[in-house]
Amino acid sequence: MASSMRSLLSDHSRYVESFRLFLENSTEHQCMLEFIEMKLPDIISSIGKGKSAINILSVGGGSGEIDLQILSKVQAKYPGVAINNEVIEPSSEQILSYKECVTKTANLEDIKFTWHKETSAEYESRTKEKKEFKKWDFIHMIQMLYYVKDIRATIQYFHSLLEANTKLLIILVSGTSGWARLWKKYGPRLPLNDLCLYVSSADIKEQLDTIGLKYQVYELPSTMDITDCFITGNKDGEQLLDFLTECCNFSETAPLDLKKEIMEELRKPECSEEKDGRVFFNNNLSAIVIEP
Numbered sequence: 001m002a003s004s005m006r007s008l009l010s011d012h013s014r015y016v017e018s019f020r021l022f023l024e025n026s027t028e029h030q031c032m033l034e035f036i037e038m039k040l041p042d043i044i045s046s047i048g049k050g051k052s053a054i055n056i057l058s059v060g061g062g063s064g065e066i067d068l069q070i071l072s073k074v075q076a077k078y079p080g081v082a083i084n085n086e087v088i089e090p091s092s093e094q095i096l097s098y099k100e101c102v103t104k105t106a107n108l109e110d111i112k113f114t115w116h117k118e119t120s121a122e123y124e125s126r127t128k129e130k131k132e133f134k135k136w137d138f139i140h141m142i143q144m145l146y147y148v149k150d151i152r153a154t155i156q157y158f159h160s161l162l163e164a165n166t167k168l169l170i171i172l173v174s175g176t177s178g179w180a181r182l183w184k185k186y187g188p189r190l191p192l193n194d195l196c197l198y199v200s201s202a203d204i205k206e207q208l209d210t211i212g213l214k215y216q217v218y219e220l221p222s223t224m225d226i227t228d229c230f231i232t233g234n235k236d237g238e239q240l241l242d243f244l245t246e247c248c249n250f251s252e253t254a255p256l257d258l259k260k261e262i263m264e265e266l267r268k269p270e271c272s273e274e275k276d277g278r279v280f281f282n283n284n285l286s287a288i289v290i291e292p
C-alpha cells in the first residue's frame with residue numbers, strides 16, 4: 001500500500017503546535033540563552049562602534065523570545081543608542097506572538113520594530129526590485145535555514161548586506177546531533193519536500209568553506225526529552241514524533257517497517273542517552289558567526 005505520509009509543514013497549525021511542544025520538552029531555548037548570555041556580548045562588541053543607530057535584521061524571527069534576549073544584550077553594550085530591529089517572518093501567527101511578546105516586555109523604548117510578512121527569498125526579490133540596498137550591523141538566522149530553497153545563495157545574499165565590523169549569526173542543529181544522524185539515515189524515506197531541507201552545521205560549514213567566508217563555530221549542548229514518544233497512544237509523544245520526522249501524523253501514516261526502524265534508531269546512543277528511565281535525544285546546536 002502506498003504511504004500517505006506528508007510533510008509537517010503542509011499543516012501550519014500542527015507545525016506550530018509541535019514546535020511549541022518541542023520547546024517545552026527540550027533545552028533548545030535554554031542553551032541559546034546561555035550562549036546569548038556568555039558569548040554574544042563579545043561577538044557584538046564592535047557592531048555599534050561610533051554609530052547613532054544600530055540596524056539589526058532577524059531572518060525567521062518566529063515569536064520573538066530569542067530576538068528580545070539578543071536585543072537586551074545589544075542595549076546593554078550600547079546603552080541609549082537607538083536600535084532599528086527588522087524581522088523577516090512569513091507566518092502571521094508568529095508575527096502576532098512576536099508583537100504580544102514586545103507588548104509584555106519592559107525597556108524597549110529605544111527600539112523600533114518592523115515586521116516584514118514574507119520569506120527571506122521574497123524579501124530579497126522585493127528589496128532588489130525596489131533597489132533598496134540597506135546595510136545591517138547584525139543579521140541573525142536562528143533555526144530557519146532548513147526552510148530556504150537555496151542555502152548558499154541565501155547566506156551569500158544576507159552576507160552581502162553586512163556593514164564593516166558587523167556579524168552574521170546562524171544557529172542550527174549540530175552535525176553531531178541526533179537530528180543529523182536521523183536525517184542522514186532516514187531523510188530519503190521521509191516526506192522531504194521543497195519546504196524543508198535536512199541540513200546541519202556540517203553542511204553549512206562545507207558551504208562556507210566553498211564560498212570562502214571566515215567564520216567561528218560554537219557548540220551548544222542541548223537535549224530533548226522524547227520518553228513520551230515510546231508510550232503508545234500518548235498524544236504529546238505522537239506530536240513530538242511528528243516534529244522529529246517533520247511528518248504529519250507519523251505514527252498513523254508511516255509504513256510499519258519505517259516506524260519500527262526509526263523508533264529503534266531514536267533509542268540508539270548515536271541519537272539519545274537514557275537516564276533515570278527517561279530518553280534524552282541529542283539536540284545539540286551550533287552557532288556559526290560569520291565575518292563581513
Ligand SMILES: C[S@@+](CC[C@H](N)C(=O)[O-])C[C@H]1O[C@@H](n2cnc3c(N)ncnc32)[C@H](O)[C@@H]1O
Binds near residue numbers: 061144147
Ligand atoms: C523553528 S522556527 C525558529 C524561530 C526563532 N528564530 C527561534 O529560534 O525561536 C523557524 C521560523 O522560520 C520561519 N520561516 C520559515 N520559512 C522561512 C523563510 N523561507 N524565510 C524566513 N523565515 C522562514 C518560520 O515561520 C518560523 O517562525
